[in-house]
Structures are given as structure tokens and as C-alpha cells.
Amino acid sequence: MKKAKTYKSDAFAAIHETARGLYDAKVIDKKTMRSFDRSCLTPIHAFTGKEIQKLREREEVSQDVFACYLNVTRDYVSKWERGEKKPAGPSLKLLSLVQRKGLEAIA
Numbered sequence: 001m002k003k004a005k006t007y008k009s010d011a012f013a014a015i016h017e018t019a020r021g022l023y024d025a026k027v028i029d030k031k032t033m034r035s036f037d038r039s040c041l042t043p044i045h046a047f048t049g050k051e052i053q054k055l056r057e058r059e060e061v062s063q064d065v066f067a068c069y070l071n072v073t074r075d076y077v078s079k080w081e082r083g084e085k086k087p088a089g090p091s092l093k094l095l096s097l098v099q100r101k102g103l104e105a106i107a
Contacts, residue, residue: 005041006041006042006093006097007040007041007042008040008041008042012039012040012041013040015036015039015040016036016037016040016041019032019033019036019040020033020036042093042096042097042100043096044092044093044096045092045095045096045099046086046092047080047086047087047092047095047099048083049080049081049082049083050081052077052080052081052087052095053081055095055098055099056077056081059098059102059103061103063077063078063081066103069094069098069103069106069107070091070094070095070106071090071091071094072091076091094106
């Protein structure tokens with residue numbers, strides 16, 4: 001299963017896909033490809049519990065609704081906000097998108 005990438009914009013998606021093709025063809029090296037990754041892909045931020053709670057409150061939704069958008073349980077959101085657990089993988093990426101573009105970006 002291939003990991004889905006989230007790009008800053010459609011233009012960055014096209015640029016990154018072109019660079020990926022050049023990398024696969026061994027025209028550019030791994031260091032250059034990492035540079036394209038940093039430039040084109042949505043950055044991921046390690047969120048604290050308080051940041052997650054503020055983000056949810058900024059979007060004016062309950063833990064249940066927030067959990068539904070992130071495809072996790074309300075219990076996970078609650079544990080994130082209390083600092084008992086930390087989001088990882090797709091949840092972390094979705095939180096980064098919500099922080100940058102708002103909840104409607106993943107709706």
C-alpha cells in the first residue's frame with residue numbers, strides 16, 4: 001500500500017511528481033529529492049495536548065465531531081488533549097492540515 005502525500009498546492013504536486021520521476025530515473029540524487037520533499041509536501045508539526053485542544057476550540061467543534069473528522073475515537077482526542085497519548089501517522093498529518101487550512105480542508 002502506497003502512502004498518500006499531501007501537497008501544499010496543485011502546483012507543488014506537479015513539481016514534486018516531476019522530481020520524483022527524475023529521481024526514479026536516477027537523474028537527481030536522494031539529497032535533491034529530500035529538498036523537493038521539504039519544499040512541496042505539507043510540513044508535519046508535533047502537537048502538544050494544549051495545541052490540539054486550542055485547535056479544536058478554534059474550529060468550534062466538540063471532541064466527538066473533531067474525532068469524526070480525524071477518523072479516530074473521542075477517547076483518542078481526549079487522551080491527546082490530556083497529553084496521555086500523542087497523535088502519529090495520518091492523524092498527525094490531518095492535524096497539520098487543520099492547523100494550516102482549517103477543518104473544512106479535510107471535510
